[in-house]
Amino acid sequence: MFALPKVENKRMIAVHGWSGIVLGLILYVVILTGMLAVFAEEIGDWSSGKVDHSSALSNPVDSIVTDLAAQTSDEYKDEVGLSTTSAGNLSVFFHGHFTEDGGSITERGVRYEVDGEGEIVKQIEGSPQEVFGEDATRALEDLFVDLHIRLHIPSPWGEIVTGILGLAMMVAAVTGILIHRHLFRDIFTIRRKTNEIVAERDRHSVAGTWSLPFTFILAFTGSFFSFTIAFGLPAMAMVAFQGDQEAMIEAVVGAPPEASDTKATGANLDSILQASREVAGSEPLFMNIIHYGSDVAQVNVGHAVEDGDFFRRTFGFDGATGEFTGEKPLVGSEPSAGANLVGIIGALHFGNFAGILSRAIWFGLGFASCYVTLTGIRMWLRRRREEQTQLRWLEKLTTTIAWGTPLSIAVGGVAFFLTLPLGLTVEWTMYGFLIGAGVILAFVPLLTEQRLADVLRAALALCLIGLPALRLAFGGPGWPDAFAAGDAMLIAIDIAVVVSALVIAYPLYGSRRFSIPHNKAVVAGPAE
């Protein structure tokens, strides 16, 4: 397809190889966890045992908010946020905006958690970070999502690293296209009657070519998110707003209405939710009331991304009269090309633009990208095996990361279920992950590369088989409960985890190399 001159082609091949070798293994971790993150919410619900997915905003909230406002300090009544907790309770966060000594503005308030019976089950005062904190029931989801976003490296360095990995992925994708002389022929070519090296190259080319557009989109959108979070917004504020971040935030989220001292009863919140429900055609996800209890109150109601939609939709209402004031753009106060573009980028990165189907495709293509990354590294190393024996350690490291990463996450999952009844999941899920990684690293020098791969495979299969069993053993809902609640996803994830374990373990079945010889210690030897 492309016929670069020989010198440039050779240079592109070198860049393609080196971009994978230098950053490929970390990139594999980011892609693998990104693949899981496509179903992060479902995995979070599965692990926390949540089968009732109804929104707390489906029930009447007006009288609850009125009662809570009566017992809340006036300084916290400027703004109110309503949402559903992972346990299905209603979260109501009354908060105000306070100017600190240095001139910066902070939020502080009180958050109530109200159950289905209208009883307050939790009340906590402080900043948003303090009152929302880390959710113990979502610790497993947080483990791999944080690994995907910032590799558990503190901000902004973690985001900078993942942003650079995104750029490396773009380079691999672009150079991958440029070095293909017969792109459309190679896309369908897997030679069966050939040696293993050629067959692996064919599989790498086919998987890489089919997932090429996806790889480029994911790399580009991932870099955009990472760099925007890490330094993009402050840098833009510095140039476009002369360093005034407050002015920029106001431009991004829209300027709030001027506060008023005139009190007003306000429109019924349940009527507003019903009106929003009718406009959107779906259940509300959150509600935000600005200048609560005043005659200038403004209510925004947000809805989840629906199948076929690219963006989450938010509708505005007059808080005093309940009158519909229009749909809010994703960013800013007016619809714009930039806001639409950012929305499209988000939908393309998360793959949620066509419901479960698009996310399943994104998951599959993520798996293909993991395969392409690992086979690319293996091919590069295999070509140099004869003349550069000092690179054998990298072959072993590739095997360790390839199987060790999912295994460590699975061990984190085991730790999550074991500590869920104790409420210690936030710490122990991470400890489990680190212990898993530590034990794997301790085994590396003791085993040959092939034996290491087999042991890690077997351990991963065992951990995966154990996860649904542990989920049930530690109080998780069974299939009858899921059926009764109409939650097919919990059953689907149980089956997917067990099937994955069987697929991973299958090559070991009857494999002679896995049987440890009697009276022989397992010692390190040359990699096969």
Add this chain to the structure above:
Amino acid sequence: MATGADGETHRGAIVARWLIAGPLVLVTTLVTWVVMPLWVPKGPSGLDNILLSLVALPLIWAVLFHYALLERLQWRSALILFALLVSHGVALYFNFTGAV
């Protein structure tokens, strides 16, 4: 002289290529990108210049990086990148000193 693994023929040429495609492209990308909000139209929301610039960062780098690798004449890629860097650097300087 034998051609190196990356297609260059001189060690000096290899180093020059990587200096251009590495540090020079990186600095040029960052300066070009950070100046973008000054010339990209703001649009009806007043935010298009910021949002479009944020989206452009990975693309600017990718275009400049691959150009620097594929350009046969190294001096030409260096000159173009340097011109981009200087012109945007001057705009950035005037922005912060208040002259623009």
